[in-house]
Amino acid sequence: MKALLRFLSALVVAAVPAAALEWSVQGMELKTVVGQEKAVAVFPFRNRSDKPVRIISVMPSCSCMATAPAKEVYAPGEAGEIRVEIALSGYVGRLRRSVAVETDEAAARFADLTMTLDIPEAVVLNPRFLFWEVGDKPEEKHLEIVATEPAKTSVGEIVSSDPAFQARLEATGRPGVFRLWVRPKDTQSRIDATIRLNVVLVGRPETRVVYVAVK
Amino acid sequence: MARGAAFETVAVWMARTALAAVFVYAGAVKVLDPAAFARAIDHFRLLPHLLAPAMAVYLPWVEIVGGVGLFWPRGRAGALLLLLGLCLLFCAAITSALARGLDISCGCFGDGGESSPSLGFSLLRSMFLALIAWWLWWRETGTPAGEARSADSPGEPTHPPID
Amino acid sequence: MTLFRILPARALSQAAWLLLAAWVPALLTAMWHPRRPTWGPENAPVAEVTWSQASGGAGQVLWIDARSATVFAGGHVPGALSLNEAEWEQGLPAVVKAWRPGVKIVVYCDDRACEASQSVARRLRRELGLDEVSVLKGGWRAWLEAQHSKP
Numbered sequence: 001m002k003a004l005l006r007f008l009s010a011l012v013v014a015a016v017p018a019a020a021l022e023w024s025v026q027g028m029e030l031k032t033v034v035g036q037e038k039a040v041a042v043f044p045f046r047n048r049s050d051k052p053v054r055i056i057s058v059m060p061s062c063s064c065m066a067t068a069p070a071k072e073v074y075a076p077g078e079a080g081e082i083r084v085e086i087a088l089s090g091y092v093g094r095l096r097r098s099v100a101v102e103t104d105e106a107a108a109r110f111a112d113l114t115m116t117l118d119i120p121e122a123v124v125l126n127p128r129f130l131f132w133e134v135g136d137k138p139e140e141k142h143l144e145i146v147a148t149e150p151a152k153t154s155v156g157e158i159v160s161s162d163p164a165f166q167a168r169l170e171a172t173g174r175p176g177v178f179r180l181w182v183r184p185k186d187t188q189s190r191i192d193a194t195i196r197l198n199v200v201l202v203g204r205p206e207t208r209v210v211y212v213a214v215k
Numbered sequence: 216m217a218r219g220a221a222f223e224t225v226a227v228w229m230a231r232t233a234l235a236a237v238f239v240y241a242g243a244v245k246v247l248d249p250a251a252f253a254r255a256i257d258h259f260r261l262l263p264h265l266l267a268p269a270m271a272v273y274l275p276w277v278e279i280v281g282g283v284g285l286f287w288p289r290g291r292a293g294a295l296l297l298l299l300g301l302c303l304l305f306c307a308a309i310t311s312a313l314a315r316g317l318d319i320s321c322g323c324f325g326d327g328g329e330s331s332p333s334l335g336f337s338l339l340r341s342m343f344l345a346l347i348a349w350w351l352w353w354r355e356t357g358t359p360a361g362e363a364r365s366a367d368s369p370g371e372p373t374h375p376p377i378d
Numbered sequence: 379m380t381l382f383r384i385l386p387a388r389a390l391s392q393a394a395w396l397l398l399a400a401w402v403p404a405l406l407t408a409m410w411h412p413r414r415p416t417w418g419p420e421n422a423p424v425a426e427v428t429w430s431q432a433s434g435g436a437g438q439v440l441w442i443d444a445r446s447a448t449v450f451a452g453g454h455v456p457g458a459l460s461l462n463e464a465e466w467e468q469g470l471p472a473v474v475k476a477w478r479p480g481v482k483i484v485v486y487c488d489d490r491a492c493e494a495s496q497s498v499a500r501r502l503r504r505e506l507g508l509d510e511v512s513v514l515k516g517g518w519r520a521w522l523e524a525q526h527s528k529p
Contacts, residue, residue, distance in 0.1 A: 062464070063446070063464070093501070125505070127504070127506055128505045128506065129506040129508075133479055192474065209467070211470075211506075213475075215477075215479055246407065249407060249411055249413060249415050250413045250414065252415075253415035257423060260423070264422040264423060267415070268414075268415035268416070271415050272407045272408045272411075272414065273400065273404040276400040276401075276403045276404045277397060279403075280399050281396060284392075284396050290392050290396060292386065292392055293388075293392020294392070294393070294396060296390070296392070296393045297393045297396055297397065300393075356386055
């Protein structure tokens with residue numbers, strides 16, 4: 001009877017090959033805050049076998065990550081860690097990155113370490129692009145600027161790259177929410193221009209660009 | 216003769232417990248992170264995007280309720296029907312994904328892809344569970360003797376079950 | 379042993395009750411779970427188009443290459459612009475300049491398994507506020523196959 005039970009449970013549960021390197025976690029979720037420039041994930045492991053294990057390579061899935069194990073060979077019972085630094089600039093939203101660790105073990109040569117991040121957008125522009133078609137009425141159009149953490153953000157000067165477009169900032173009642181109103185002088189010919197918003201994020205001055213055009 | 220009947224009852228109990236365990240576990244894991252399950256459903260590209268969150272929130276509980284219902288004699292037949300239907304649904308969805316060459320993970324145990332088994336393995340597993348569910352269903356609702364057994368009496372009433 | 383049985387009515391009604399019972403915790407999950415899914419059309423996947431649909435249609439197409447700059451330099455759809463998440467701000471101005479009303483944007487990456495084209499397409503759709511954004515089914519590989527099968 002016990003044999004039958006064991007047989008059934010073996011069928012139901014996927015068999016996991018025994019690996020020499022035992023990882024504390026192989027997937028982690030990282031929280032990031034507004035204004036953060038890089039995220040660090042640390043994956044500790046221990047050599048549970050009775051033979052030394054050598055790490056052959058640590059390969060990130062993109063060039064946005066820097067990885068380094070402390071050393072190459074781990075004696076039986078020795079502990080180590082893989083430290084991953086992910087550059088966050090340019091990315092927003094939900095991100096998934098992985099690192100493949102290759103060792104010289106026979107059973108499980110590759111270990112996949114995954115990191116999931118949720119990168120908040122500090123200043124959300126909705127949308128970032130306003131356009132008028134040639135011959136349209138040159139009426140005022142607006143977009144919404146929302147600071148995700150109003151306490152850490154302040155919106156300052158707005159600069160239009162072309163005098164053909166006039167822009168003004170309007171504060172709404174809600175904290176961190178503004179409206180940017182833009183109007184072209186006329187819509188007779190095609191123009192492409194930008195409106196730069198100077199914002200201060202956690203004490204650092206930054207620029208956000210909005211695109212305006214007559215198409 | 217008694218030994219044969221007792222063995223069958225023990226086998227039924229074990230199959231039932233295993234089936235319930237798999238479904239309750241699968242449902243519980245999905246309940247822990249419905250957002251991740253919704254993403255996994257989206258990857259199958261079978262449901263319209265706006266329905267995926269509803270399915271992600273409802274299906275795990277159907278699995279749990281179905282698994283638990285197996286242990287309740289008054290709800291057993293319905294639970295088996297439900298679980299059999301779920302297995303067939305999963306088999307169909309996975310087959311469709313395989314046929315379209317979608318490169319996704321099953322999402323069977325919650326997540327949308329972290330070191331999870333291949334679609335082929337998930338399909339075999341679903342088919343195997345469907346077989347177990349179908350066998351239990353047949354025993355539950357088939358012959359009149361089957362109906363009597365389903366009232367939880369231990370096989371032949373005149374002989375005690377021999378282990 | 380027959381394979382099919384007419385479903386007994388009691389099983390059907392039991393199943394119906396179970397389905398109904400599952401509704402209650404499901405509703406609670408939908409309302410209060412800290413990780414409940416978001417109902418957001420902005421997270422909706424971008425529609426896929428095949429190569430023939432994209433190139434054969436009436437309007438003009440603006441091709442966006444979502445792969446890295448090095449891969450782009452090695453070969454890309456003629457006239458395509460490079461735009462990827464790692465260098466988003468650098469690549470966006472060219473896209474905005476090239477777009478005209480009525481032009482369809484089609485984003486591609488390596489092949490059918492890569493996610494980059496979906497994330498770039500979604501982000502473009504959201505940031506530029508445009509609807510006519512789609513993803514090339516089969517990616518760069520599909521384009522290569524289309525070139526080889528030309529007479």
